[in-house]
Amino acid sequence: SLIMGDxxxxxxxxxxxxxxxxxxxxxxxxxxxxxxPETQKLFPKFVGIAKGDLAGNAAVAAHGAVVLKxxxxxxxxxxxHAAILKPLxxxxxxxxxxxxxxxxxxxxxxxxxxxEKAALDAAGQDALRRVMGVVVADMEKTYKELGFVG
Ligand code: HE5
Numbered sequence: 246s247l248i249m250g251d252x253x254x255x256x257x258x259x260x261x262x263x264x265x266x267x268x269x270x271x272x273x274x275x276x277x278x279x280x281x282p283e284t285q286k287l288f289p290k291f292v293g294i295a296k297g298d299l300a301g302n303a304a305v306a307a308h309g310a311v312v313l314k315x316x317x318x319x320x321x322x323x324x325x326h327a328a329i330l331k332p333l334x335x336x337x338x339x340x341x342x343x344x345x346x347x348x349x350x351x352x353x354x355x356x357x358x359x360x361e362k363a364a365l366d367a368a369g370q371d372a373l374r375r376v377m378g379v380v381v382a383d384m385e386k387t388y389k390e391l392g393f394v395g
Contacts, residue, residue, distance in 0.1 A: 248379060251372035252323040261363040263317060269358060270309020275299045276354040284350060287343055316355065319380060330380065334387035338395065345385055345395030352377040 262269050278285040278299060285291055290304055299305050315333065319326050337343040356373055359365035365373065388395045 248324070248372075248375050251375050252320055254369045254372040255359075255365065255376060256320050258359055258363040258365040258369055259317060259320060262313060262359060266310035266313045267306040269362060270311070270313045271300065271302075271306040272309070272358045272362070273312065273351065273354045274305055274309045276357055277351050280354065281350050284347060287341070287347065312351070313355075320376065324379065326380065326383070330383050331387060334384040335391065337384070338388045338391045338393035342393070343395070345381055345388060348377065348381045348384065 274291075278291075279296075285294075288308070290308075291299075291302075294302055294305070315329070318329055322329055352374060356365070356370040359373065360370060385395065
């Protein structure tokens, strides 16, 4: 696809992230909740956790790992991601009721963490934003089919 180079730019820096999904996943979620405190309320399991307790919370790390593992699968699929995205979009629309804009917010958090922990530079961060733009546009099709207004 046209953005194939973007997938490769991001994947080049994925190693340090993949090396510790729970630690880096917790960093992503904590960054998301710090920059956008309202997003913590979207996670029923996390609503009661105080800011200062997020870093040591095993459930936060476990879910952060789940999120980054899925992101890794998406990156490696390089756009051929329909089979991955359909269940992901369906669960986020119907079960978790996550408005689409949150995927942009979490993308910004991943960019920051990859900048700090994996040396993803400004061009790499732009590449990640373009990749996630395609991912979210494809998720939006499923959201619309399901009648969920994200
Ligand atoms: O869809 C699933 O499996 C295919 C369920 C497990 C899962 C969830 C749940 C996965 C694989 C992901 N999320 C992946 C993922 C990648 C993108 C970047 N998520 Zn997810 N999520 C789950 C995102 C983005 C994103 C943004 C927001 C606000 N996600 C969320 C929220 C969210 C919630 C509330 C859940 C339900 C599980 C849970 O609460 O765990 C603590």
